[in-house]
Amino acid sequence: MKIGIVGLGLIGGSLGLDFRRLGHEVWGVARRSATSEAAIACHAVDQASTELNSLRGVDIVFLCTPIHVIEAIALDLVPHLSPETVLTDVGSVKGAIVAALSPHWPNFVGGHPMAGKSEVGIAVAEPHLFAHRAYVITPTDHTPAPAVALLTELAKGLQAHVFTCSPAVHDRAVAWISHLPVMVSGSLIQACLQEPDATVRQLAQQFASSGFRDTSRVGGGHPELGLMMAQYNRAEVLRSLQGYQQALQQLTHRIETEDWAAIADLLAANHAARPDFIRSAPAPDTTAS
């Protein structure tokens, strides 16, 4: 199969490495020629260009650019595609992207391979990045079944765990486990910074250990990532924040009223529930989804 990849960073480059390994022909497009040359040099693509019209004739195109430029690039790209070409993306929000792109290309199907690393760029692309990780496919009622089938087949070839759900359900689920943690974790750092007593603030920094480090990790990550979540999944992030504030207020109220039995129950429920969320979690610091 001929596969086009637009955006040759960590995700685009890693897809290219795997698809070539699986025997597909991979054509890449990067914004800068240095990137397309690097992608050829590391065997992530068979050929690469900075021109979208070079993808004329591919069977499927993966849009692997930052979210804020996906729509503009898709608009530039589609005049060069034949109608049977499937278009997909790898963005970590789906509602906004699917709504933006579907009108421009009926054969579009949204996707979200939930893999990543803290580093970005073609230099850190690696084979097997998507193996044993979730790959969410988000068709609508109007998405052609063959497009879904093709993307499913390719994702399974990557040894990913394929999930299919609506863009809305995807965005609601990732708000809970990916976007809300960034807001919760960032607000922990922010709250500590707002301690008015400088001595307490400095001792807090000195005393902080693994508990603070882990709880603050995603909140202290790349600011652009958190901003993207808030902007492109705004309604669901706000909904999850509302649910979170209720849970926090419930706990606070129980501490205020010294309802120790209820707090013990709450903490025990959290302890019991956490394994359901981390059963399949990979090694630390390997995901940015």
Added chain:
Amino acid sequence: MKIGIVGLGLIGGSLGLDFRRLGHEVWGVARRSATSEAAIACHAVDQASTELNSLRGVDIVFLCTPIHVIEAIALDLVPHLSPETVLTDVGSVKGAIVAALSPHWPNFVGGHPMAGKSEVGIAVAEPHLFAHRAYVITPTDHTPAPAVALLTELAKGLQAHVFTCSPAVHDRAVAWISHLPVMVSGSLIQACLQEPDATVRQLAQQFASSGFRDTSRVGGGHPELGLMMAQYNRAEVLRSLQGYQQALQQLTHRIETEDWAAIADLLAANHAARPDFIRSAPAPDTTAS
């Protein structure tokens, strides 16, 4: 020096291993004779007993029991001590303990070695547990200077970083970086559990990856630990929760009003500030402070 240790678990046992290595004589007391025998067998103590009166004649006693029994044990212990014996503890809250014990023993000085592991008990005691970690000493205006000097000298012998501050300042600082993270992290799990749509809830569990795992770790830990923090550091935990809720509401308001520039600034400030808290952090999962 003759050192008594009451409570031969992870902390008491590890103190014993280090103090014996440094040439001190260590006498241990455990609630159960099996524990005192295990402490002798693993060379954590020179001699051990289940009787507090066996500590007659030591120069300093470390109370290493769970917080809720410290006062009762101290009351049973002090009739056997000579007035010059220094009494200290290793509890992770200081205000409540210092207030409870000081009236019973003028030569008491509170301490908090900020080291731990996720496992507990004499079987996981290890040498050098306190090296390069904070050891907070919390005298009051009435604490005898020689008691503070003796504990400081012993803590420095463990290669710990010794900090001295009031019990109130200690409790305020650890609320921010140790107790608040447990409440914030636990409420994340709790909020996810309260998602009413079962499909979304199940997909959230399937999609959860390293971000959720790290942010939820301390909140999904031993329930007794979180309960102890809420009970014994209640006022400071509530104060930190109030500050946290303000930070979270500030972020939420900015997402509601789509004040993207302010959100970008906030996330950038968190990103910039985090290294001040994790500069000296040890390897993952080695602390329970």
